[in-house]
Amino acid sequence: MYFPALDVLRFVLALSVAAYHAGMLPWHRFGDLPVQIFFALSGWLIGGILVRSKVSDLPRFYWHRALRIWPPYFAAVVILLALGLAKDNLTAKWLEFAFYKLTLTFNLFGAPQWPQYRFAPMQGQGAMLWSIGAEEQFYLIAPFLITLLPFGRSPFSWAIIALLVLVSPAYHSFAAVSVGVVAAVSIHKLGDWHRTTLGQTGLVLLLFATSLSFFTPAERFFDAMFGIPIVLLLARPGSPSKILSLAGGVSFPLYLNHWLGIWLVTAACHRLGLSIGTAERTAMVITGIAIATALYFVIDIPAKKYRDILFTERRGAAAAIAAIILVSTGIVGGLLLAR
Numbered sequence: 001m002y003f004p005a006l007d008v009l010r011f012v013l014a015l016s017v018a019a020y021h022a023g024m025l026p027w028h029r030f031g032d033l034p035v036q037i038f039f040a041l042s043g044w045l046i047g048g049i050l051v052r053s054k055v056s057d058l059p060r061f062y063w064h065r066a067l068r069i070w071p072p073y074f075a076a077v078v079i080l081l082a083l084g085l086a087k088d089n090l091t092a093k094w095l096e097f098a099f100y101k102l103t104l105t106f107n108l109f110g111a112p113q114w115p116q117y118r119f120a121p122m123q124g125q126g127a128m129l130w131s132i133g134a135e136e137q138f139y140l141i142a143p144f145l146i147t148l149l150p151f152g153r154s155p156f157s158w159a160i161i162a163l164l165v166l167v168s169p170a171y172h173s174f175a176a177v178s179v180g181v182v183a184a185v186s187i188h189k190l191g192d193w194h195r196t197t198l199g200q201t202g203l204v205l206l207l208f209a210t211s212l213s214f215f216t217p218a219e220r221f222f223d224a225m226f227g228i229p230i231v232l233l234l235a236r237p238g239s240p241s242k243i244l245s246l247a248g249g250v251s252f253p254l255y256l257n258h259w260l261g262i263w264l265v266t267a268a269c270h271r272l273g274l275s276i277g278t279a280e281r282t283a284m285v286i287t288g289i290a291i292a293t294a295l296y297f298v299i300d301i302p303a304k305k306y307r308d309i310l311f312t313e314r315r316g317a318a319a320a321i322a323a324i325i326l327v328s329t330g331i332v333g334g335l336l337l338a339r
Contacts, residue, residue, distance in 0.1 A: 004241050005234035006041065007248025013037055014251040014292075015285070017128065018258035022284040023276075029214060033226065035131050036176045038255075040227030042135055043180020044235070050146040050181075051153055051188040058143050059316025065139060066319040067307035071299045073132050076256035077101050080129075083263075084121030093119040096337055101126070103330025104133040104323075107173055109338065125259040132256075133327075134173040140323055142181065155186040166224055175224035183228050194232040203229035249300055254292035261288030 013034035020030040046065075053061060081098055088094060097120040100110040107130035110120070117124030151157035162178035186193070193199040207229040213222035265284040269276050 001237050002240050003235050004238040004244045005236060006231070007241075007244040007251075009037070009041065009230070009234055010251035011247040011254075014255040014258070015289075017255060018261070018285050018288050019281075021128075021259060022262050022281045022288075024278075024281045024285065033223070035128070036223050037227035037230055038131065039135070039173070039176035040180040040183075040224075041231045043177035044183050044228065044231050045180075046139060047142070047146070047181035047184030048188070050143050051185050053143070053147055055147050058147065059313045059320070060311060061143055061316075062320035062323065063311050063316035064307055065136075066323065067303045067310075069132065069136065071303045072253050072256060072295065073104075073129070074102075075295065075299050076126065076253070077129065079257065079260065080121050080126045088121060088123070091119055094121060097121060099333055100133075100330060101129055103326050103333065104136045105327060105330030105334055106130045107133040107137075108331065109334035122259075122263070125263060126256075128255065128259075131173070133330075135177065136323065137327055138174050138177050140320075140327060146181075146185075153185050153188065155182055155189055158182040158185050162224070176227055179224050179228050180231070183232060194235065200233065203233050207233075246296075250289070250292050250296045253295040253300060254289060257291055257295060258285070258288035260291055261285065 016025065016030050016034045019025045049061065080101070084094070084098070093116055097106070097110050097113075097116075100106040100108075101121075111127070111130040114124075114127075117127060120127075145161075146152040158178065158181050162175060162182055165178050166175040183194070194203060206225065210222040210226040210229075213226075262284040265280055265287055266276065268274075269280055274280065
C-alpha cells in the first residue's frame with residue numbers, strides 16, 4: 001500500500017531540518033520537531049510491518065532494515081570523518097565522537113556532550129546522526145517484543161511502554177517511536193479507526209492540544225505525541241507516483257548530508273569574501289538537495305534493488321547479530337569512556 005502524502009511529509013521534514021541548520025528558519029523547534037515526526041512515522045510504518053510478522057520473518061526484517069539504513073548512513077559517516085581527518089586537529093575527544101557515530105550510539109554518549117561539539121569531527125557537523133542510532137537501538141528490541149511476547153501486539157501494553165519511555169529522560173528519544181508503534185498495533189487490533197470521522201476528529205484535537213504545549217513547560221512531554229496525528233491524518237492510500245517516491249527517497253540522504261551543502265557554500269562565501277544572506281542560505285539548501293539526490297541514485301536505489309535478490313535467512317540473521325555486536329560495542333565503549 002502506497003501513501004503519497006507520507007512521501008511529501010518525509011521530504012518536507014528533511015527540508016525543514018536543512019533550512020533550520022542553514023539559518024533560514026529561526027524558531028528552534030524547526031530543528032527538533034521534524035525529528036520527532038520522523039520517529040512517529042518510523043514507529044507507525046515499521047510497527048505495522050512487525051505486527052503482521054512471525055518470528056520466522058525476522059531475518060528478512062533485519063536484512064531489509066540493514067540494507068535500508070546502513071549504506072546511506074555509513075556513507076554519510078565516512079564523508080564526515082574523511083573531511084574531518086583532512087581538516088580537523090585529531091584529539092581523543094574527536095576519536096571518541098567518531099567511535100559513537102560508527103557504532104550507532106551517538107545518541108547515548110555523544111549527543112549529551114553538546115558543549116564539546118567543537119572538538120567533534122568537522123566541529124560538530126552531522127550532529128543529527130544521533131537520531132539514526134536511536135532508531136536502530138529501538139528496532140533491535142521491538143521485533144522480539146512484538147513477535148515473541150504474548151502482549152507484543154497489545155495497544156495497551158505499548159501505551160505503557162511509551163509512557164515509561166516518555167518519563168525517562170535518558171530514553172526520551174525513543175518515546176515518539178513507541179507512540180508510532182502504539183498507533184500501528186491499535187490499527188491492527190481495531191481496524192482503520194484513523195480514517196473514520198470520529199478518529200480524524202480525535203486526531204485533529206490531539207494535534208491542536210500538543211501544538212499548544214509548545215508554549216508551556218510541558219512541551220517536552222507532548223513532543224512525542226505531536227507527530228502521530230500528522231502521520232495518521234496523512235496516511236491515505238493513493239496511486240504510485242515516481243516524483244513523490246523520489247522526493248520521499250531523497251529525504252533520508254538529505255537529512256543525513258544536508259550539512260555538507262551548508263559547509264561547501266559557507267566555505268565558498270568565505271573564500272570569495274561574500275557575506276551570508278538569504279540567497280546564500282538558499283544556495284546551501286539547494287546544494288544539499290543536489291548532493292542528496294546524487295547519493296540517493298548511487299547508494300539507496302542499488303541497495304533497494306538488490307536487497308531481495310541477495311537475501312538469505314543466514315544473511316538476515318548475520319545482519320541482526322552484526323547490529324547487536326556493533327551497538328553493544330558502542331555501549332560498552334561509551335560506558336568505559338564515561339568513567
